[in-house]
Amino acid sequence: METILIQLFNGLINGAFYALLSLGLAVIFGMLRVVNFMHGALYMLGAFGAFLLGTTLGVSFWWALVISPVAVAAVGYGLERTLLRRLYDLDVLYNLLLTFGLTLLIQDVMRLRFGIQGVPYPAPPQLQGVVVVGFMFFPTYRLFVLVFSLAVCLGTWWLIERTRAGMIIRASTENPMLTRALGVDVDRWIPLVFAFGVALAGLAGVLAAPMRAVSPLMGADLIITTFAIVVIGGMGSILGSVVTGFVVGALSAVAAVYYPAAANVLVFVIMAVVLLVRPAGLFGTAEAA
Amino acid sequence: MRRALGWTALAAIALALPWLMYPVLATDIVTWGLFAAAFDILLGYTGLLSFGQAAYFGGGAYAAALLAQRAGVSFPLNALAAGLIAGAMAVPLMGLAIRRRGIYFAMITLAFAEMVFYVINEWRSLTGGENGVQGIPRVAPGGFSLASPLVYYYTALPLAVLGLLLCWRIVRSPFGRVLLAIRENEVRTEMLGYPVVRYKLIAAVLSCAISGFAGGLWVINHGFVALDAVHWSTSGLVLTMVLLGGIGTRLGPLAGAALVLYLRDFLSTWTDAWGVVTGLIFIAVILIFRRGIVGTLEPLLVRGPKAGRVSPSQPGLSPQGGPGLSPQGGPRRRLTG
Numbered sequence: 001m002e003t004i005l006i007q008l009f010n011g012l013i014n015g016a017f018y019a020l021l022s023l024g025l026a027v028i029f030g031m032l033r034v035v036n037f038m039h040g041a042l043y044m045l046g047a048f049g050a051f052l053l054g055t056t057l058g059v060s061f062w063w064a065l066v067i068s069p070v071a072v073a074a075v076g077y078g079l080e081r082t083l084l085r086r087l088y089d090l091d092v093l094y095n096l097l098l099t100f101g102l103t104l105l106i107q108d109v110m111r112l113r114f115g116i117q118g119v120p121y122p123a124p125p126q127l128q129g130v131v132v133v134g135f136m137f138f139p140t141y142r143l144f145v146l147v148f149s150l151a152v153c154l155g156t157w158w159l160i161e162r163t164r165a166g167m168i169i170r171a172s173t174e175n176p177m178l179t180r181a182l183g184v185d186v187d188r189w190i191p192l193v194f195a196f197g198v199a200l201a202g203l204a205g206v207l208a209a210p211m212r213a214v215s216p217l218m219g220a221d222l223i224i225t226t227f228a229i230v231v232i233g234g235m236g237s238i239l240g241s242v243v244t245g246f247v248v249g250a251l252s253a254v255a256a257v258y259y260p261a262a263a264n265v266l267v268f269v270i271m272a273v274v275l276l277v278r279p280a281g282l283f284g285t286a287e288a289a
Numbered sequence: 290m291r292r293a294l295g296w297t298a299l300a301a302i303a304l305a306l307p308w309l310m311y312p313v314l315a316t317d318i319v320t321w322g323l324f325a326a327a328f329d330i331l332l333g334y335t336g337l338l339s340f341g342q343a344a345y346f347g348g349g350a351y352a353a354a355l356l357a358q359r360a361g362v363s364f365p366l367n368a369l370a371a372g373l374i375a376g377a378m379a380v381p382l383m384g385l386a387i388r389r390r391g392i393y394f395a396m397i398t399l400a401f402a403e404m405v406f407y408v409i410n411e412w413r414s415l416t417g418g419e420n421g422v423q424g425i426p427r428v429a430p431g432g433f434s435l436a437s438p439l440v441y442y443y444t445a446l447p448l449a450v451l452g453l454l455l456c457w458r459i460v461r462s463p464f465g466r467v468l469l470a471i472r473e474n475e476v477r478t479e480m481l482g483y484p485v486v487r488y489k490l491i492a493a494v495l496s497c498a499i500s501g502f503a504g505g506l507w508v509i510n511h512g513f514v515a516l517d518a519v520h521w522s523t524s525g526l527v528l529t530m531v532l533l534g535g536i537g538t539r540l541g542p543l544a545g546a547a548l549v550l551y552l553r554d555f556l557s558t559w560t561d562a563w564g565v566v567t568g569l570i571f572i573a574v575i576l577i578f579r580r581g582i583v584g585t586l587e588p589l590l591v592r593g594p595k596a597g598r599v600s601p602s603q604p605g606l607s608p609q610g611g612p613g614l615s616p617q618g619g620p621r622r623r624l625t626g
Contacts, residue, residue, distance in 0.1 A: 035392050086576060092392055093338050094575055097532070100525060101571030108564025221403070224521065228400040231393060261411040268404035272385055275397065279388040 005136060007253045013142050013211075015249020016149035017204050021226045022233065022241040023156055024200035029235050030173040031193040033092045034084065037099035039226065040219025041106040042198045046072050046205025047214045048110065051121050061124035065206050072202025073195040080194040103220075110216035118215030145207050152203065153242045160238055169193055228271045234284020244282060299540075303446060312438035313510060314554050318547045319442070319449045320507040325530040325542030326456040327499035332528075333537030334460045335492045336472030337387075338395045340524055341402025342500055344382070347519030348405060349375040349501025350508035354422040355415065357509065363430045365448055368505030375501020376494050378405075383493035387486060390475075399521060406519045421515030425508065438510075445506045452499055457539055459495060468492050529567055532574045535581025544582050 021039055028036050049068030053059035059067065079102065087094045123141040130137040160166040171179040172186045180186050205219070212218060233244030248267050256263035274282060307315040324346050331337045349371035356362040356370055386397040409416045416422065427435045435441045459465055467488050470478040479485045508514045517523065526549065534545025549570075553563055574581065 035396065083572070083576065090579075093395065094579075096338075096392060096395060097528070098572060098575045100528075101568050101575060103568075104525065104564050104571060105568030108562060108568060111564065112562055220521075224399055224403040227396040228403075231389070231397055231400065264407040265404055265411070268400055268407075271397070271400055275385045275388050 002136065004254060004257055007257050008250055009138060009142070009146075011250035011253025012246060013145055013249070014253060015246035016146055017208060017222070017245075018226055018229050018249050019153055019242045019245030020149050020200050020204040020207075021222070022230050022245050023153060023238065024197040024204075025226065025230055026235050026238060026241045027156070027160070027169075027200070028194055028197035031169060032084070032088075032095075032190060034095040034099070034194075035092070035227075036194075036197065037096055037223065038079075038102050038106070039198070039201045040221075040223030041103045042072050042076065042219070043201040043205040043208070043222065044110065044214075044216060044219040045075065045106065046202030047121070047209040047212075047218060048114070048205075049202065050206040050209045051119055051214050054121065061206075061210070065203070068206045069199040069202035072205070073199035076198035077191050077195040080191045084194070085190075103223075107216050107220065114216060116215065116217065118213030118218070121209040121214050123210035141210055145211070149204075149207065152200070156200070157238050157242070225267055228267050230281075232267075232271050232274045232281060234281020237283045240281070240283025303450070307439055307442045310551070311554075312442050314550065316438065316442045316445055316510045317507065318550050319446055320503050320510065321527070321530065321550060322543040322546040323449045323452045323456075323506070324500050324503035325527050325534070325546045326453055327496045327503060328527050329531050329536060329538075329542045330456060330459055330468075330492055330496040330499075332531055333541075334465060334472060335468040335489060336475075337489065337493065338391075339383075339386075339398040339493070339496075340395045340521070340528070341398035341400070341405075342497070342527055343519050343521060343523035344402035344405040345375040345379060345497035345500040346504040346507075346527070347409075347514070347523060348378055349504030350514045350518045351409060351416060351422065352501065353505030354425045354508045354514045357425050357428075358422060361426075363428050364435060364444070364509050365506075366430070368448070368502055368509060371505030371508075372498045372502030375504065376498030378501075379494045379497035380490075383497065384490055387489045387493065399524070402519070402521060402524060406516065406521075409519055410516060419516060421513055423513040425512045425514070427509050427512060435509075441510060445510065449503070449506060452502055453543075456499060459492075464488070464491075525571075526567070529571055529574075531581075532579075533570060533581055535584030535587070538581070538583040538587060541581050541583035548582070 021043060025036060025039055028034060046068050049071050050061065050064035053064045053067060054061070083098060083102075084095055087098060127141040127144050129140050131140050131143055132138075158166075160169060168179070168184055168189060171182075172184065172189060176186050208214075208218070229244050229248050230241065232248060233240040235241070248270060251270070252263050252266045255266045303319070306318065309315075324342070328339070328342050331339050349368075352374040353367040353371035356367040357364070362370065382401045383398075386394055386401065389397055410418055412418075427441060429435055429444070435444055460468065467478065467483050470481075470483070471485055471488060475485055504518070508518070530545035530549050531542050532545070533548060534543065535541030549567075552566070556563065556566060578585070
């Protein structure tokens with residue numbers, strides 16, 4: 001029982017990363033109709049951003065948590081303005097392919113510079129140690145990741161559903177023509193939304209840095225698992241991607257207690273079952289099938 | 290006359306190839322060329338972007354390797370069996386994937402390929418996990434040795450050519466015409482009474498089976514197989530070949546495979562920045578060179594009524610956009626799923 005609870009906790013941590021990444025993918029997809037393959041690479045850049053800020057400038061984790069995502073957002077903004085926008089008139093698959101090419105490029109440049117092994121990044125001193133709850137010990141940093149990412153997800157939900165900026169984004173997602181006709185400059189919002197989405201990936205990268213080795217390929221397999229989660233949840237809703245992320249993370253971890261080899265495979269099996277039963281995804285609408 | 294000259298030149302190149310370069314590389318070009326041509330049945334002619342073809346190429350490679358090493362199955366039976374196994378794998382996986390379209394299909398095929406990767410990685414007793422399968426014998430029926438790379442090239446070449454002819458036959462048959470119709474407008478094809486789902490599934494299974502066969506030919510060439518054969522980077526590599534050569538063209542996949550593999554071999558003596566090079570090729574092709582090499586050259590070289598008959602009217606995976614696209618949708622084309 002104790003093992004299961006601990007695994008459940010670890011699974012929720014994994015789920016937090018799935019949630020942050022698929023949330024960013026969903027926000028971008030809603031506005032741009034682009035599936036951003038670079039998401040994993042930008043997550044990796046976020047982690048390296050924290051590492052480089054720390055080693056070269058002595059910037060603390062807390063400042064890195066702000067600066068690195070903003071830097072990743074700037075990279076995303078630049079790429080959207082210079083490259084992605086050129087392909088909006090074509091089939092959306094071309095932008096998937098473009099971001100795939102960019103992924104190969106970014107990952108390999110980082111590999112040439114930093115090697116494949118990865119570099120260590122310490123957790124901030126305030127968050128080292130463990131928290132004792134009853135008979136269980138939770139690493140403080142992981143607890144922080146869980147709470148913080150939940151807060152970010154909630155904040156994003158609030159931003160999209162409850163603010164004026166969110167209203168414009170939702171309207172542009174729903175019907176860009178009509179939104180334009182109502183006097184909103186939709187094209188001005190597109191790079192901003194893209195930058196916001198990839199900033200979430202950068203943020204996830206900073207959060208991952210103290211827990212996982214900071215290495216050029218850290219986002220490569222994660223992005224594929226995130227794609228499976230996006231298919232399971234359906235890219236329709238903000239809430240859907242967050243819930244699916246946490247649930248799938250927890251399920252995989254608990255399954256690993258009984259059958260360790262299943263940990264990596266389970267998410268794809270769940271995806272297969274969802275495709276069989278509800279092809280549009282758990283939270284998706286039939287329109288998007 | 291011009292056509293006959295062209296084919297003769299192509300045959301001459303195929304026969305001379307192992308004398309122009311390292312024979313193992315020549316065999317790689319031929320087998321990857323077949324893999325790319327099989328992939329193009331889906332990408333170029335049906336408009337299905339599968340991001341997970343490594344599962345079938347690599348799965349076929351593992352199947353042929355294990356059959357040769359553990360069961361003593363000789364060449365080319367092991368490669369043919371690899372094709373059957375890859376085709377059998379495709380029935381459930383592609384059957385599920387084609388329930389979604391477009392961008393979702395790409396993500397689902399990628400995810401299933403990752404699943405195959407993890408299964409092969411975890412199933413160490415069978416596949417050797419990270420060590421892969423090593424010491425695969427290269428023996429023809431009757432114990433005839435094919436150990437010489439040159440001999441193997443000339444044994445594998447006719448088989449690869451048969452596979453290629455099969456690919457070309459598929460896309461030019463009445464069946465292939467329906468695939469083109471699906472690419473151009475899936476809803477309309479369905480309205481005309483064609484069982485679109487069944488056509489897509491058969492196309493996918495055929496493509497995957499031929500990919501598995503190519504994987505079998507490829508693995509016997511090297512004598513070992515490791516996890517990178519089923520890794521997503523292999524799916525990306527075959528995609529690079531087809532895009533660079535020209536999607537929906539007959540010779541594009543071959544040209545792409547030859548160029549990419551030769552370039553990789555050539556560059557490997559200078560630098561290990563292969564990912565940078567592939568990434569740049571990829572980005573350049575997507576942004577400015579969407580027709581690819583053959584797609585650009587063909588209309589210039591071949592004139593007459595048949596010119597460009599099966600190549601896309603405009604560069605595009607599905608130039609018509611497909612279902613969910615309304616002509617009034619504004620300047621930004623919206624293609625949901």
